[in-house]
Amino acid sequence: xxxxxxxxxxxxxxxxxxxxxxxxxxxxxxxxxxxxxxxxxxxxxxxxxxxxxxxxxxxxxxxxxxxxxxxxxxxxxxxxxxxxxxxxxxxxxxxxxxxxxxxxxxxxxxxxxxxxxxxxxxxxxxxxxxxxxxxxxxxxxxxxxxxxxxxxxxxxxxxxxxxxxxxxxxxxxxxxxxxxxxxxxxxxxxxxxxxxxxxxxxxxxxxxxxxxxxxxxxxxxxxxxxxxxxxxxxxxxxxxxxxxxxxxxxxxxxxxxxxxxxxxxxxxxxxxxxxxxxxxxxxxxxxxxxxxxxxxxxxxxxxxxxxxxxxxxxxxxxxxxxxxxxxxxxxxxxxxxxxxxxxxxxxxxxxxxxxxxxxxxxxxxxxxxxxxxxxxxxxxxxxxxxxxxxxxxxxxxxxxxxxxxxxxxxxxxxxxxxxxxxxxxxxxxxxxxxxxxxxxxxxxxxxxxxxxxxxxxxxxxxxxxxxxxxxxxxxxxxxxxxxxxxxxxxxxxxxxxxxxxxxxxxxxxxxxxxxxxxxxxxxxxxxxxxxxxxxxxxxxxxxxxxx
Amino acid sequence: xxxxxxxxxxxxxxxxxxxxxxxxxxxxxxxxxxxxxxxxxxxxxxxxxxxxxxxxxxxxxxxxxxxxxxxxxxxxxxxxxxxxxxxxxxxxxxxxxxxxxxxxxxxxxxxxxxxxxxxxxxxxxxxxxxxxxxxxxxxxxxxxxxxxxxxxxxxxxxxxxxxxxx
Numbered sequence: 144x145x146x147x148x149x150x151x152x153x154x155x156x157x158x159x160x161x162x163x164x165x166x167x168x169x170x171x172x173x174x175x176x177x178x179x180x181x182x183x184x185x186x187x188x189x190x191x192x193x194x195x196x197x198x199x200x201x202x203x204x205x206x207x208x209x210x211x212x213x214x215x216x217x218x219x220x221x222x223x224x225x226x227x228x229x230x231x232x233x234x235x236x237x238x239x240x241x242x243x244x245x246x247x248x249x250x251x252x253x254x255x256x257x258x259x260x261x262x263x264x265x266x267x268x269x270x271x272x273x274x275x276x277x278x279x280x281x282x283x284x285x286x287x288x289x290x291x292x293x294x295x296x297x298x299x300x301x302x303x304x305x306x307x308x309x310x311x312x313x314x315x316x317x318x319x320x321x322x323x324x325x326x327x328x329x330x331x332x333x334x335x336x337x338x339x340x341x342x343x344x345x346x347x348x349x350x351x352x353x354x355x356x357x358x359x360x361x362x363x364x365x366x367x368x369x370x371x372x373x374x375x376x377x378x379x380x381x382x383x384x385x386x387x388x389x390x391x392x393x394x395x396x397x398x399x400x401x402x403x404x405x406x407x408x409x410x411x412x413x414x415x416x417x418x419x420x421x422x423x424x425x426x427x428x429x430x431x432x433x434x435x436x437x438x439x440x441x442x443x444x445x446x447x448x449x450x451x452x453x454x455x456x457x458x459x460x461x462x463x464x465x466x467x468x469x470x471x472x473x474x475x476x477x478x479x480x481x482x483x484x485x486x487x488x489x490x491x492x493x494x495x496x497x498x499x500x501x502x503x504x505x506x507x508x509x510x511x512x513x514x515x516x517x518x519x520x521x522x523x524x525x526x527x528x529x530x531x532x533x534x535x536x537x538x539x540x541x542x543x544x545x546x547x548x549x550x551x552x553x554x555x556x557x558x559x560x561x562x563x564x565x566x567x568x569x570x571x572x573x574x575x576x577x578x579x580x581x582x583x584x585x586x587x588x589x590x591x592x593x594x595x596x597x598x599x600x601x602x603x604x605x606x607x608x609x610x611x612x613x614x615x616x617x618x619x620x621x622x623x624x625x626x627x628x629x630x631x632x633x634x635x636x637x638x639x640x641x642x643x644x645x646x647x648x649x650x651x652x653x654x655x656x657x658x659x660x661x662x663x664x665x666x667x668x669x670x671x672x673x674x675x676x677x678x679x680x681x682x683x684x685x686x687x688x689x690x
Numbered sequence: 691x692x693x694x695x696x697x698x699x700x701x702x703x704x705x706x707x708x709x710x711x712x713x714x715x716x717x718x719x720x721x722x723x724x725x726x727x728x729x730x731x732x733x734x735x736x737x738x739x740x741x742x743x744x745x746x747x748x749x750x751x752x753x754x755x756x757x758x759x760x761x762x763x764x765x766x767x768x769x770x771x772x773x774x775x776x777x778x779x780x781x782x783x784x785x786x787x788x789x790x791x792x793x794x795x796x797x798x799x800x801x802x803x804x805x806x807x808x809x810x811x812x813x814x815x816x817x818x819x820x821x822x823x824x825x826x827x828x829x830x831x832x833x834x835x836x837x838x839x840x841x842x843x844x845x846x847x848x849x850x851x852x853x854x855x856x
Contacts, residue, residue: 178824181835215824363780363819401727401764402820404833442723443763445818459722461761477720520782520823527824558781592823594781608784616818618761 146421149429150307153298160299169204169246170224172288173233176211176373177366177405178527179218183234184208187219190235194242204246210374212287213528214274217257222269222287229269230255260524260546274525277543279506281514282490283530286374291409294416297377303422305493306384310430313496318389319345322492324500326512331357331448331485332560332589334511334578337492340482343472344390347480354392354434355457355476355483356383358399358406359441361448362561363612364592367516367528368486372399372406375490376413380436382489384427385496387434390482395436398453401443410438445562445616450483452618463620485590487516507533511577519545521594522552534575537567541595552597560589562609562616566602607635707732708743717748722758726765735766763817771806771813773851775799776830780819787840788827792816794841795829798848811852 147153173179173188191206205224212220217231223245230241230252237255244250256265257272266272280286290296297303309318323338344352356379360368372379383395399407414436417423425433439457446452447462454476456462475481491513495503504512511533517540520526524546531540537557541547548554556566565586574580581588596605614628634647711728719725726736726744733740736759745752759765777792796802799812806813822828825837829844836847 177822177835178837181822181825181828181837215822218825360821361818364782364823365819366821366823369821400821402817439721439724440727441762442727442765443817444761456723457720459720459758461757518823520826521785526782526826562781592781594785594823596785600785605785608781612779612818 146419147428148421150311153303153307153428156295157298157301157304160295164299166225168225170207171205171241171246172207172209172222172224174210174212174218174220174287175208175291176215176218176370177403178211178215179220180405182218182232184219186235187221187233187238190238191242194238198242200242204242207290210286210289210291211370211528213278213283213370213530214272214525215527216525220287224288227269228267229257229272231257273546274527274529274544277539278530279514279532280530281494281506282371282378282487282516283528285378286370289375291374291376292412292416294377294413294420297375301497302377303381303384305496306381306388306422307428309385309388309496310428310432315345315389315391318385318496321500322389322495325495325503326500326507327488327491327495327503328511328578329485330487330491330515330590332362332587334588337484337488340472340484341386341389343470344392344480344482347473349473349480351394351479352390352392353476353479353481354383354387354390354395355450355453355481356395356397356436356486356489357448357450357453357483358397358403358486359448359453360400360403360486360590361445362590362592364518364520364558364594365561365590366518367591369400369403369406370528371486371490371516372397372403372410374409376406376410377417378490378493379410379486380413380417380423382484382492383436384423384432384434385492386482386484386489388432390480392482393434395434396457396476397436397438398447398457399438399440401440407438407440414438444618445612446618453483454481461618463618487591508575508577508580510579515576515588515591517591517593519593519595521558522548522597522600523595524549533577536573536575538572540576540593541572545595548595548597552599555596555598555600556602558594558596558605559592560587561592562612563587564589564592566596566605603635603639607632607639610635703733703737703739705733705739705743708740708747712747719748722748722750722755723762726755726758730765735768735770737767737769763815766813769806769810771810773812773832774815775812775848776815776817776820778820778822778826778828778830779816780823780826782823783819783827786826790841791827791829791839791844794844795848798845812848 145156171191173184175184188208195201195204195206214220219233221230221233228245244252251267258265259273285300319338319341327337328334329337358368358372387395423435441447444462447456449464450471452462452464457476471481471483473480507513514530514532516528516530519529529540529544554569556568558566567586571584578588610632614632617624617628619625634651637643708729711732715725729740729744730736741755741759745755777795779788799807799814801807801814803814803816820828822835827839829836829839831851
């Protein structure tokens with residue numbers, strides 16, 4: 144491992160790597176994300192490794208386990224460089240043929256190609272697959288080509304160049320201003336301007352200051368943060384270095400869910416490598432900036448995604464939220480100024496610093512800049528992770544990229560924003576999605592979970608499902624949430640068992656309103672939405688599918 | 691009969707293994723969740739005597755430690771089975787039939803969520819979301835993810851672990 148003590152050395156290392164890289168060399172990349180792993184990618188990788196060794200091709204053929212390609216539905220995904228031949232759903236028994244024909248002779252194996260379900264056409268190259276072609280991959284651009292645990296592979300692709308630029312050529316205030324000008328808003332759900340959050344923490348009195356990366360991706364249906372940590376952990380570390388420099392923090396913590404073992408493992412390795420290379424620790428790149436990061440694992444509590452609950456959990460307590468203000472920017476971890484950003488937010492930071500606010504803000508809508516990664520799941524043909532510019536429509540995501548609902552079925556709604564979000568029915572398919580527009584129709588963008596429902600999905604059952612979820616996950620601190628969710632679940636359950644009457648529905652929409660202000664957790668205040676947004680928008684489908 | 695029951699139910703916990711855990715954390719650590727997690731990994735589950743040992747080591751009231759152990763889903767106060775079966779009850783799994791998968795696992799194992807089979811082979815749990823939504827419905831056995839499951843696959847998967855145990 145090289146030790147990097149100045150920005151010039153980093154640049155030198157990059158140019159050495161670029162000089163040594165052979166763009167023409169055939170390289171087999173295999174997705175090593177959780178999705179493809181579950182579908183058998185380790186066996187495919189092993190088969191390639193064995194075969195390459197047996198044939199003495201170790202020098203001439205590259206083999207790489209990459210981060211998530213996003214197209215989890217068709218895993219294990221194999222892409223052969225430099226041509227980018229795309230083979231989905233590869234099995235170990237396909238390996239010898241792929242080596243013989245594609246890797247050694249550049250031939251395409253037709254039977255392994257992806258067939259576009261819409262046109263029946265065979266697709267040869269990775270970027271031409273409609274699932275990818277309709278996306279705008281900025282944050283995700285390297286996820287499918289990088290070896291997540293190889294620092295050199297990241298440095299080769301401008302890795303840590305943004306950190307070097309920020310630390311050596313910009314003042315902390317300039318960094319904050321750049322992020323503010325870029326219009327970056329928190330990707331964890333609330334959409335608060337990131338630059339403003341940084342400024343608050345920067346201007347807070349008190350030392351030390353803490354920077355926390357919130358990787359407690361609790362919303363069911365969202366898995367972009369897992370994929371980013373698994374696939375490009377160094378990008379998150381780099382985003383954290385820049386953020387820490389901007390706010391003046393020396394200590395960083397990544398709070399990650401215990402349910403994400405691979406993300407934890409890859410991030411640990413990345414942390415160790417970055418530290419060994421001198422990119423974390425004292426006097427990073429020869430500057431006065433010192434910053435280090437530790438990983439803390441959550442223990443399976445949904446509420447800990449809320450920032451005050453997360454802090455309580457870090458401090459060794461029950462993860463219960465507290466009223467704000469005071470905000471963590473002034474009174475956070477251990478009572479000190481603390482800035483908490485979501486994984487995806489931090490992953491955007493290096494892009495902004497490297498390419499500038501103007502470049503970044505050219506993507507997106509008036510009020511929301513950049514891209515958003517959505518986790519597409521449920522009743523849709525192509526499930527996986529999808530990155531689109533802010534302002535893309537639901538129709539583009541679900542139909543152009545997702546391939547629509549399964550054959551013979553009809554799109555009913557898309558559930559957005561996790562349990563405290565809402566269901567967006569078909570009438571809003573052509574509405575551009577950003578934080579503000581989604582709020583206007585009563586849902587929330589949340590962290591980007593997008594679960595598609597077709598005409599087989601009963602909306603009342605969904606309402607009950609979410610009430611069950613929020614009831615089970617209520618931390619129990621505030622009465623309206625603890626008892627209210629129980630009551631509401633009882634009512635919804637009664638409706639699903641055909642025991643409802645006009646009064647039950649009135650009770651449901653009226654009762655929780657009075658107590659909204661009495662709850663600590665931001666998402667606790669939205670407890671009512673699982674019911675109102677479902678029962679309200681889909682009365683007709685209720686009759687046809689449930690009762 | 692009584693003897694064989696006793697053999698199954700009583701699990702001796704060697705508190706000595708906690709020494710190794712305590713070496714990793716200073717007594718005044720605020721990473722109590724990490725400490726409890728490691729203690730659980732070392733001892734199998736958080737038996738009352740384990741919680742007591744942690745309370746004593748950290749100098750915190752037993753109630754505080756117990757409060758943590760009962761708040762977080764990852765901590766277990768009962769003995770665990772040899773294999774841990776986790777079924778996802780997230781939204782994506784739900785709309786693709788996750789409930790039926792969970793029901794099938796319950797039927798196969800004869801236990802409810804949070805329970806362990808009598809022979810201490812399997813512990814069944816459900817989790818809010820495993821983050822593998824693209825492969826819904828998902829279940830995990832001993833850290834191995836099984837995607838696109840259904841009632842039939844569940845049977846085969848569990849059978850393979852049963853065989854392995856025998």
